[in-house]
Amino acid sequence: MTSLAELLDERQHLLDLALRMVGSDTAADHVVQETYRRWYALGEAERAAIATPLDWLARTASGVGLAFLADPTRVPAAPASHTWSVPTTHQAGYGQAMLARHDRVARLFAAACRAGDAEALREVLALDAIAVSDGGGKIRVAERPIHGADAVARFLTALLPGTEAGLRSVNGRAGLVLRRAGRAVAVVSVSVAGAEVTAVWIILNPDKLQRWH
Known part of the structure; x- marks a missing residue:
């Protein structure tokens, strides 16, 4: 990886x-x-x-x-980017208690990411967890969702080295912003059920990261 x-x-x-x-x-x-x-x-x-x-x-x-x-008048057309979006707090119907639970799980996930600890990641991920990346055709990323706690943990621990992961509010919930040389290079959100992370959403498209710099 x-x-x-x-x-x-x-x-x-x-x-x-x-x-x-x-x-x-x-x-x-x-x-x-x-x-x-x-x-x-x-x-x-x-x-x-x-x-x-x-x-x-x-x-x-x-x-x-x-x-x-x-033929300088012919500039290649940009490929279409992924259209998925991370559910917002309102869309998910979160109450204060559910939001607090989500953020507790997200903080455990963030701590495991910052430590590069694959075992700790597997413990907080649901067995059928998925990871989805959006590069917008501007960076070489996983083309399809990654399935399963083991595969997602391996993917994340391979992806993170060389970046600084900071806990930030993403769509009103705890998430991660990855930076390199002070610039945002990825924004990570998670979906949570119970005490487990069920989905990891990773925005890598440089165009979508401008406001995070």
Whole structure:
């Protein structure tokens, strides 16, 4: 598994490469989005057969950049981002007691994340917990939900190194904001049932993180 810090470095490398080719931040961003769109257009077996994704992505970005230079009026269209949203406190019908319970569980989850403790994460996750990531086509993230406490715990402990996790209010409930060099790189919310986390919602789309910086 790849950490978020490594994925951010990968995206920055592609942006720098594209910017050197096309000379515009806006065009470079579109080149990178088109590069990731082509990555996700591959089948799972095709992606798994690529030993070094960064090399493949860099070659693809170079090709997209060259196509842009040959026809600068044709900027690749941005892929559609995920449309899921985390339920707000009002939507979930939370009373004060339920909100307090949610926040107690969320704080246990946050402490386990900050410690990078996979066992502690498994203890607070429901057996059938899921994790869903939204990269908006702008960062290479898990394409499908991750299922099961073990898989979610492994995913989170692999994702977190290189970031600072701070407990913050997200949609009126306790959540996490991950920062790197002082900038928000992810916002994490959780859904809770009883004393367990049933779902982890991770926003990684840079466009949706602007207000968190």
